[in-house]
Amino acid sequence: MGFLGTHPVLIAGGGIGGLAAALGLAQKGISSVLLEKASTLGEIGAGIQLGPNAFHAFDYLGVGEAARGMAVYIDQLRLMDALTAEEITHVDLRDAFRARFGNPYAVVHRGDLHGVLLKACQNHDLIDLRVSSEVLGYDQDASSVTARLGNGERVTGSLLIGADGLWSNIRNTVIGDGRPRVSGHTTYRSVIPTDEMPEDLRWNAATLWAGPKCHIVHYPLSGWKVFNLVVTCHNDAPEPVAGKPVSDEEVMQGFAHVHARAQNIIRHGRNWRLWVLCDRDPNERWVDGRVALLGDAAHPMLQYFAQGACMALEDAVCLSHMLSTHEDHALALQHYRAQRFPRTARVQLLSRAIGEHIYHPSGEHARLRNAIMRAKSSEDYYGDLAWLYGGTGLGS
Numbered sequence: 109m110g111f112l113g114t115h116p117v118l119i120a121g122g123g124i125g126g127l128a129a130a131l132g133l134a135q136k137g138i139s140s141v142l143l144e145k146a147s148t149l150g151e152i153g154a155g156i157q158l159g160p161n162a163f164h165a166f167d168y169l170g171v172g173e174a175a176r177g178m179a180v181y182i183d184q185l186r187l188m189d190a191l192t193a194e195e196i197t198h199v200d201l202r203d204a205f206r207a208r209f210g211n212p213y214a215v216v217h218r219g220d221l222h223g224v225l226l227k228a229c230q231n232h233d234l235i236d237l238r239v240s241s242e243v244l245g246y247d248q249d250a251s252s253v254t255a256r257l258g259n260g261e262r263v264t265g266s267l268l269i270g271a272d273g274l275w276s277n278i279r280n281t282v283i284g285d286g287r288p289r290v291s292g293h294t295t296y297r298s299v300i301p302t303d304e305m306p307e308d309l310r311w312n313a314a315t316l317w318a319g320p321k322c323h324i325v326h327y328p329l330s331g332w333k334v335f336n337l338v339v340t341c342h343n344d345a346p347e348p349v350a351g352k353p354v355s356d357e358e359v360m361q362g363f364a365h366v367h368a369r370a371q372n373i374i375r376h377g378r379n380w381r382l383w384v385l386c387d388r389d390p391n392e393r394w395v396d397g398r399v400a401l402l403g404d405a406a407h408p409m410l411q412y413f414a415q416g417a418c419m420a421l422e423d424a425v426c427l428s429h430m431l432s433t434h435e436d437h438a439l440a441l442q443h444y445r446a447q448r449f450p451r452t453a454r455v456q457l458l459s460r461a462i463g464e465h466i467y468h469p470s471g472e473h474a475r476l477r478n479a480i481m482r483a484k485s486s487e488d489y490y491g492d493l494a495w496l497y498g499g500t501g502l503g504s
């Protein structure tokens with residue numbers, strides 16, 4: 109680690125990826141300065157699903173117990189046909205799943221998860237958290253890298269990690285591949301009190317209703333106090349949008365063709381907000397000298413595999429491992445990239461494919477999906493998912 113010299117590692121972005129990176133480095137005795145654009149550190153008030161691979165990462169980052177304490181442990185991943193309202197299949201997440209993967213599958217409130225990571229960072233002497241610090245770009249030489257901030261400040265470090273999300277400034281310089289791809293898929297989110305969720309659908313499951321060009325997801329959160337609703341339709345939306353408030357009627361437009369029972373879920377939502385989803389093709393040029401990308405800045409993906417944050421956590425594990433086991437920064441960052449790129453690229457591409465082939469097909473394609481997925485047991489699904497859930501940031 110001699111290459112780190114006396115300078116801290118700079119991290120641009122205080123989302124789940126940036127905080128996890130700071131924690132991972134601190135676990136290895138490496139100091140960091142985290143530079144967050146916003147004036148406060150936080151997350152939006154919605155849910156997130158976490159596979160066992162996220163819990164492997166939490167343990168490595170030293171927050172396993174705290175993360176387990178705020179999770180809701182669901183019994184199933186349940187797939188429903190949104191046209192017939194019949195179950196297609198489910199994956200049992202109870203004892204056999206946990207025994208197989210060594211950790212649970214859970215759902216958490218984003219704010220709670222971010223809060224666990226933030227608290228651990230705040231309690232660590234090696235982490236300096238700074239808000240209102242947008243990183244616009246960087247300059248580097250043989251011994252250091254300097255981040256240029258929007259407020260005119262310059263901060264020098266040994267390395268710079270770009271964990272600044274989908275619209276990453278750091279990526280613009282490292283790769284320069286323009287704006288993200290607009291998927292044409294629109295997602296609407298709402299969180300409602302559990303007693304307002306239709307009573308016959310208060311399942312202890314992450315449930316997904318798959319219909320032609322649309323799907324609906326719901327699961328309980330925060331000790332069953334609320335239900336997270338996420339509904340998506342493929343409506344060829346042309347421009348990126350993030351978090352715009354929309355009316356119930358507008359949400360329903362993409363779901364006029366699904367079963368009344370599925371529509372009823374949408375009717376129970378309130379304060380809907382809209383996102384037009386973006387992602388990118390995999391691109392392995394994540395490293396530029398003393399600068400490397402992490403999380404959505406490196407591999408933004410559609411949420412259909414529920415793995416974006418899980419991958420960011422794994423990145424943090426891998427990065428801190430590589431920096432603590434190599435004597436040369438170039439080698440450490442190249443090993444980090446080589447380890448992480450194939451796995452994250454696979455998840456990026458599969459996330460798109462799942463949307464097209466499992467969540468959104470119609471007609472014969474949908475009938476075939478139902479037949480294939482019905483024929484599988486939970487054990488079959490465990491086998492299919494072993495490369496993902498059995499993996500860690502250090503290898504699968």
Ligand SMILES: Cc1cc2nc3c(=O)[nH]c(=O)nc-3n(C[C@H](O)[C@H](O)[C@H](O)COP(=O)(O)OP(=O)(O)OC[C@H]3O[C@@H](n4cnc5c(N)ncnc54)[C@H](O)[C@@H]3O)c2cc1C
Nearest residue numbers: 121123124125145157243273403404411414415416417418
């Ligand atoms: C609808 C939806 C559902 C999802 N569901 C799941 C799920 O169930 N499971 C899962 O694992 N993932 C899920 N994801 C993906 C997950 O939310 C993201 O992959 C994850 O939050 C990425 O974290 P990040 O830290 O890389 O980026 P971000 O969360 O985007 O954080 C980036 C941070 O950097 C800051 N920033 C931006 N630019 C700058 C700058 N120039 N300088 C300084 N700071 C900057 C931002 O303010 C922000 O705080 C979902 C995503 C969506 C849209």
